Amino acid sequence: DAGVIQSPRHEVTEMGQEVTLRCKPISGHNSLFWYRQTMMRGLELLIYFNNNVPIDDSGMPEDRFSAKMPNASFSTLKIQPSEPRDSAVYFCASSGGWNYGYTFGSGTRLTVV
Amino acid sequence: LAKTTQPISMDSYEGQEVNITCSHNNIATNDYITWYQQFPSQGPRFIIQGYKTKVTNEVASLFIPADRKSSTLSLPRVSLSDTAVYYCLVGDDGAAGNKLTFGGGTRVLVKP
Numbered sequence: 683d684a685g686v687i688q689s690p691r692h693e694v695t696e697m698g699q700e701v702t703l704r705c706k707p708i709s710g711h712n713s714l715f716w717y718r719q720t721m722m723r724g725l726e727l728l729i730y731f732n733n734n735v736p737i738d739d740s741g742m743p744e745d746r747f748s749a750k751m752p753n754a755s756f757s758t759l760k761i762q763p764s765e766p767r768d769s770a771v772y773f774c775a776s777s778g779g780w781n782y783g784y785t786f787g788s789g790t791r792l793t794v795v
Numbered sequence: 796l797a798k799t800t801q802p803i804s805m806d807s808y809e810g811q812e813v814n815i816t817c818s819h820n821n822i823a824t825n826d827y828i829t830w831y832q833q834f835p836s837q838g839p840r841f842i843i844q845g846y847k848t849k850v851t852n853e854v855a856s857l858f859i860p861a862d863r864k865s866s867t868l869s870l871p872r873v874s875l876s877d878t879a880v881y882y883c884l885v886g887d888d889g890a891a892g893n894k895l896t897f898g899g900g901t902r903v904l905v906k907p
Contacts, residue, residue: 686838715894725839725882725897738894773838775895783829784895786838 686787688774694793700762703790706755707776715784716749716759717773725773731757764794799883804902813870815901817883820864825887828859828866833880833900842881843868870903878905 687706695701707714715730729739731751739749746765751757761768775786800818807813819828827846831839843850845857845866856869870877880900 717897724899727894727896730894775838783841783844784831784839786840789836789838 686774686776686785688772688787688790690790691788692791692793694795695764697765697794698763699794700760701764701768701792701794703759703772703774703792705757705759705774705787707757707774708778708785709755711776711778711785712754713777713779714751714757715775715777716757717775717786718770719773719789720770728759761792764792766794769793799885799898801881801883801898801901803899804904806904806906807873808906809874810872813873813877813903813905815868815870815881815883815903816865817868818865819883819885822863822885823887826863826885827887828857828863829884829886829895830855830857830868831882831884831897833882834878839882839897873903873905875905875907877903879903 686708689704693701713732716728717725718728719725726741728741729749730737734751734754747761749759769792771789771791773786773789775784777784827844829844830842832842833839843852843855843857845859847859850857858867880902882897882900884895
């Protein structure tokens with residue numbers, strides 16, 4: 683099992699540009715989560731899906747952020763337009779159920795200059 | 796979700812046992828206690844989960860007293876590679892799409 687796969691690993695972009703982060707969850711996992719981590723705020727849950735349906739997006743900071751899960755094997759997190767304060771490590775995680783634990787990807791380090 | 800409180804940081808030496816206690820006074824009946832480990836530049840990794848008494852696996856032990864208002868993660872004979880941030884989380888089992896809310900974690904530094 684390749685685990686949760688995120689791409690790209692690193693992204694450097696200019697302010698105002700659109701950024702798309704990608705995630706492939708573990709096959710068979712029915713829940714998918716997007717987190718953001720910064721030194722100041724720690725790990726923040728942005729949005730999560732269950733069976734491809736967004737359940738709670740209350741953590742999405744503002745309308746510039748959007749997430750989709752068109753099928754069970756793929757999800758995207760988009761930031762448009764990006765701002766320097768969006769710089770962080772973005773993690774995707776998937777789970778087959780609470781008592782099976784969550785598996786996190788390696789993250790995407792986003793730098794907006 | 797039950798709020799958790801754990802020490803910000805702990806220092807230890809190689810070969811020692813490290814115990815991290817987490818307080819969760821308002822834990823609900825259906826809540827499980829789960830610990831994650833995060834190394835620099837990596838995502839958190841599931842370590843252990845329990846409901847009551849004691850749970851042990853190849854990585855750690857988890858001790859939960861009868862009132863379940865706290866729990867202790869025990870790392871036996873730590874090595875330098877155990878330097879990481881350890882998160883305690885509490886949440887219920889069963890409902891679809893249970894979300895994990897991470898607190899600040901405990902930064903463990905293992906010294907030679």
